[in-house]
Amino acid sequence: MTEPLLSVRGLTVEFPTRRGVLTAVNNVSFDIMPGEVLGVVGESGAGKSMTGSAIIGLIERPGRIAAGEIRLQGERIDGISPSAMRTVRGRRIGMIFQDPLTSLNPLYRISDQIVETIRTHLPISLAEARRRAIGLLDDVGIPDAERRIDDYPHQFSGGMRQRVVIALALCAEPDLVIADEPTTALDVSVQAQIIDVMKRICADRGAAIMLITHDMGVIAETANRVAVLYAGRVVEIGPVRDVIKDARHPYSVGLMGAIPKLGGDAERLTQIPGSMPRLSAIPQGCAFNPRCERVFDRCRVERPEPIAVAPQREVACWLYDEPRSDGRAHA
Amino acid sequence: MLALIIRRLAQSVLVMLFVALIAFVMFRYVGDPIASMVGVETRIAEQEIMRDRLGLNDPVFMQFLRFIGNAVQGQFGISYRLQQPVSELIMSRLPATIELAFASATIALIGGVALGVFTALRQGSFATGAIMAASLVGVSLPTFLIGIALIYIFAVELGWLPSFGRGQVVELGWWRTGLLTESGLRSIILPAITLSLFQLTLIMRLVRAEMLEVMRTEYIRFARARGLSDKAINFGHALRNTLVPVITITGLQLGSVIAFAIVTETVFQWPGVGSLFITSVQVVDVPVMAAYLMFIAFVFVVINLIVDILYFAVDPRLRVDGGAAGK
Ligand SMILES: Nc1ncnc2c1ncn2[C@@H]1O[C@H](COP(=O)(O)OP(=O)(O)OP(=O)(O)O)[C@@H](O)[C@H]1O
Ligand code: SF4
Ligand SMILES: [Mg+2]
Numbered sequence: 172m173t174e175p176l177l178s179v180r181g182l183t184v185e186f187p188t189r190r191g192v193l194t195a196v197n198n199v200s201f202d203i204m205p206g207e208v209l210g211v212v213g214e215s216g217a218g219k220s221m222t223g224s225a226i227i228g229l230i231e232r233p234g235r236i237a238a239g240e241i242r243l244q245g246e247r248i249d250g251i252s253p254s255a256m257r258t259v260r261g262r263r264i265g266m267i268f269q270d271p272l273t274s275l276n277p278l279y280r281i282s283d284q285i286v287e288t289i290r291t292h293l294p295i296s297l298a299e300a301r302r303r304a305i306g307l308l309d310d311v312g313i314p315d316a317e318r319r320i321d322d323y324p325h326q327f328s329g330g331m332r333q334r335v336v337i338a339l340a341l342c343a344e345p346d347l348v349i350a351d352e353p354t355t356a357l358d359v360s361v362q363a364q365i366i367d368v369m370k371r372i373c374a375d376r377g378a379a380i381m382l383i384t385h386d387m388g389v390i391a392e393t394a395n396r397v398a399v400l401y402a403g404r405v406v407e408i409g410p411v412r413d414v415i416k417d418a419r420h421p422y423s424v425g426l427m428g429a430i431p432k433l434g435g436d437a438e439r440l441t442q443i444p445g446s447m448p449r450l451s452a453i454p455q456g457c458a459f460n461p462r463c464e465r466v467f468d469r470c471r472v473e474r475p476e477p478i479a480v481a482p483q484r485e486v487a488c489w490l491y492d493e494p495r496s497d498g499r500a501h502a
Numbered sequence: 503m504l505a506l507i508i509r510r511l512a513q514s515v516l517v518m519l520f521v522a523l524i525a526f527v528m529f530r531y532v533g534d535p536i537a538s539m540v541g542v543e544t545r546i547a548e549q550e551i552m553r554d555r556l557g558l559n560d561p562v563f564m565q566f567l568r569f570i571g572n573a574v575q576g577q578f579g580i581s582y583r584l585q586q587p588v589s590e591l592i593m594s595r596l597p598a599t600i601e602l603a604f605a606s607a608t609i610a611l612i613g614g615v616a617l618g619v620f621t622a623l624r625q626g627s628f629a630t631g632a633i634m635a636a637s638l639v640g641v642s643l644p645t646f647l648i649g650i651a652l653i654y655i656f657a658v659e660l661g662w663l664p665s666f667g668r669g670q671v672v673e674l675g676w677w678r679t680g681l682l683t684e685s686g687l688r689s690i691i692l693p694a695i696t697l698s699l700f701q702l703t704l705i706m707r708l709v710r711a712e713m714l715e716v717m718r719t720e721y722i723r724f725a726r727a728r729g730l731s732d733k734a735i736n737f738g739h740a741l742r743n744t745l746v747p748v749i750t751i752t753g754l755q756l757g758s759v760i761a762f763a764i765v766t767e768t769v770f771q772w773p774g775v776g777s778l779f780i781t782s783v784q785v786v787d788v789p790v791m792a793a794y795l796m797f798i799a800f801v802f803v804v805i806n807l808i809v810d811i812l813y814f815a816v817d818p819r820l821r822v823d824g825g826a827a828g829k
Contacts, residue, residue: 227727253732261729268727273720276739277819278746287738288728323818339728 174245175202176379177226177347182239184221184230184403186450193450195221195234197403200477203347208370208380210394210411212387212426214447217400219383223349225249226381227264228256243347262292265340265378267350267369271332271357275324281308281335282320285342292343307338310375311368330361337369341376348373349381354389366393387427391415396483399423402447402458405477409484419486421463457489465490510810514803519570521799525792526569529579530562532788578793583785588793592775597677598668599767599774603760605690606698610759611752614702618709619744622717623736633706640703645762649696649769656692664689666771693770697763701755708751712744719743746817753809757802 184196196218203209211219224230226241228248241249248259260266268274276284285304286297295303301320308316311334324332333353340348350369354362370393373380382394390397391411398408399420407420418424425443445462454460457470469489477485478492536549536558553559557568572578578588617637621630640648657665669685671678680686716722717740725735764776771777775794782790814820 229723229726257729257731259729260727266724266727268720268724270720274724276721276725276743278742278817279739280818287730287734291728291730291734325819336724339724343729 176205177203178242180240183237185237186234203379206377208394210390210397211383213400218403223351262343263345265345265348267340267353269352269355271336274336280321289342311338333365347379351383407486420488422459525795526566529792579789581790583787588789595775595778605694607756609698610701614705617706622710622713637703640699645765646769652692693766697766716740716743749812753805757805
C-alpha cells in the first residue's frame with residue numbers, strides 16, 4: 172500500500188474561553204491517499220472547517236492545536252515555522268473557501284492575483300506565469316480567458332468567480348486541495364458544474380481533495396471515502412459506497428436518511444430528532460447519546476473511540492465494541 | 503464616470519452659491535459698509551451718494567448677483583482696515599498657508615498611515631498600547647496648547663528651532679516660498695507638527711480600525727492560504743483596501759487643516775490667511791471675512807471633487823458600473 176499523502180493523527184483544536192476550554196476538534200485521525208477524494212460531512216459546528224484550517228495552519232486565535240500530528244508526505248506540518256508553512260500553503264496544499272464573492276480581493280485584477288500566487292511559489296517569468304494563468308482559466312471553463320484575465324472580480328458571476336478561486340487554489344500545482352463547502356454560496360444551477368470542474372482539474376493534476384460539505388449527494392458522486400464528523404469527532408469513516416449502503420454509526424444512519432439495517436424493525440429515519448450539543452455542553456460518554464435511539468448504559472459513561480469494523484472502516488460507537496459486533500445485542 | 507463628475511460639479515456649484523449667500527449677507531448686513539469705509543465726519547448726504555455709487559440702494563437680488571459676479575472674478579472689495587483689494591491681500595498670504603497645510607498634511611498622512619499599519623499589525627504589543635494612549639492625548643489636547651508646549655520645549659528650552667514667523671522667503675513669481683531656505687525650513691517644522699497632530703492621530707486611528715477590519719476578511723484569509731508573503735499581504739492586499747476609506751477622510755482633513763490653520767498661525771505668528779482672518783475679525787473687516795469664508799468653502803469643494811475622482815482610480819468596482827454604482 173502506498174504511503175498516505177496526508178496523515179492526521181489525534182488532532183485536537185481548542186478554544187480557551189472565559190467559561191473553560193472548548194474543544195472544537197477532538198482527537199481526529201484520518202488519512203488521505205494521493206489523488207483520492209475524501210468527503211467530510213457533518214452538521215453545522217461539527218468541526219469540519221476547523222479541521223481544514225488546522226491542516227493549513229490558519230486557525231484563528233485564540234484557537235490552537237492542542238494535540239496531535241499532521242503529516243504531509245511523512246513530514247510534520249503542524250507547528251512548523253511561519254516561513255516553512257508558507258511553502259506548504261498554496262504550493263502543496265491549496266484551499267478553496269465557501270464564498271467566492273468574498274474570497275477574491277476586489278481591488279486586484281484576476282491576472283494579478285493568479286500571477287502573484289504562481290510567482291510566489293515557482294521560479295518562472297512574468298510572461299510565463301501569465302501564460303499559465305490563462306491556460307488554467309481556460310481549464311476551469313472561463314470563456315475567452317485571454318481577455319477576461321485582466322478583469323476585476325466583480326465583473327464575474329458567482330459561479331465564474333468560484334472557477335477563478337479554483338484556478339487560484341491550483342495554480343502552484345498542490346498535491347492536496349481542501350475545499351470547504353465550495354458550492355454552498357452558489358446558485359443551485361451551477362453547483363454541479365463547479366464540483367465537476369474541481370474534480371476534473373484535480374484528477375488531471377493528480378491532486379487529492381478533502382471535500383467538506385453538508386451535501387451527501389455531492390459526496391456520493393464525488394468522493395472515494397467519507398468521514399462523518401459529530402461534535403468535533405470522527406464517528407464513522409469508510410469508502411463512500413459502503414457507508415451509504417451500510418452506515419454503522421447511528422448518526423450516519425440518520426444522516427444517510429436510510430432505513431436502519433441494524434434494528435429488527437424497519438423504521439424510517441428521515442431526520443434525526445434534536446440537535447448537536449454546543450461545545451460547552453457536550454454530554455459525558457458518547458456525544459451522540461441524547462439523540463441516539465440505541466443508547467445504552469455504557470454510552471452515558473464512557474466515550475467510544477473509533478473501532479475498526481471492516482477493512483478500511485472505523486466507527487466510534489459502543490455497539491461495535493464486542494466480539495459479536497453485529498450490534499444486535501443491545502438493540 | 504463622466505456623468506458622476508458632472509453631477510458632482512453641479513453639486514459643488516450649489517454649495518458655493520449657498521456659501522456665497524451667507525458671505526453676501528455678512529458683507530451687506532454686518533455693520534454698515536459705508537460707515538466702515540468713510541470716517542464719521544462724512545456728511546449724510548455724501549454717504550448717500552456713495553451708497554448710490556456702490557449700488558447699495560439697488561434691489562438686494564441685484565446686489566447678490568453683482569457680488570457673485572465679482573467673486574467669480576476674484577474681487578471681494580477693499581479691506582476696510584488695510585485699504586487694499588481683498589483678493590491681493592489673500593493672494594499674498596496664501597502661499598504661507600498652503601505651504602504650512604501641505605507640510606502638515608504630509609506629516610499627518612505619512613505618520614498616520616505608518617502608525618496605523620504598525621499598531622494594527624502589532625496588535626496587543628506594548629508599543630501599540632503606548633501609541634494608542636499617546637494618540638488619545640493628541641486628540642484631546644487643544645492645538646494651541648500643543649503649539650505652546652512645542653515652542654517651550656524646542657524654541658525656549660532647547661533653542662533648536664525658531665518659535666515664530668516664516669524665516670527667510672524666496673520669491674518665485676508672485677509665490678513667496680519659505681521652503682527653499684534653511685531658516686524657512688526650520689521655521690515650518692514646529693507649526694507644521696502642531697497643525698498635523700490632530701489629523702495624524704485621526705488618520706492613524708482610522709487606518710488601524712480599517713486595517714484590522716480588512717485583516718479579518720475572507721480574501722486576506724485566502725491570500726494567506728495561497729502562501730503569499732506577509733509583506734505582500736500586509737502592504738499589498740490589506741493596505742490597498744484600507745486606503746479606500748482613508749482617502750476620503752484624509753482629503754477632507756486637508757480641507758480642515760487649512761481651516762484649522764487659524765489657531766496654529768496665530769500661535770506661531772505665521773503670516774498666512776488664517777492670521778489675516780483673525781486680525782480682520784478683531785476689527786470687523788467684513789470684506790476680508792466674507793472672502794475668507796468663500797475661500798475655505800472653495801477649498802473644501804475642490805478637495806471633495808478630487809477625492810471623488812481618486813476613488814475611481816483606486817476602486818475598480820466604481821469604474822466599470824459607472825454612475826449607477828458610484829452613487
Ligand atoms: N473563536 C471561537 N471561539 C470559540 N469557539 C469557536 C470559535 N470559532 C469556532 N468555534 C467553534 O468551533 C466549532 C467548529 O466550527 P467549524 O467552523 O469547524 O464548524 P463546521 O463543521 O465547519 O460548521 P459549518 O458547517 O457551519 O461550516 C463550532 O462549534 C464553533 O462554535
Ligand atoms: S455509543 Fe451509544 S449513544 Fe453513541 S452512537 Fe453508539 S449506541 Fe448511540
Ligand atoms: Mg464550516
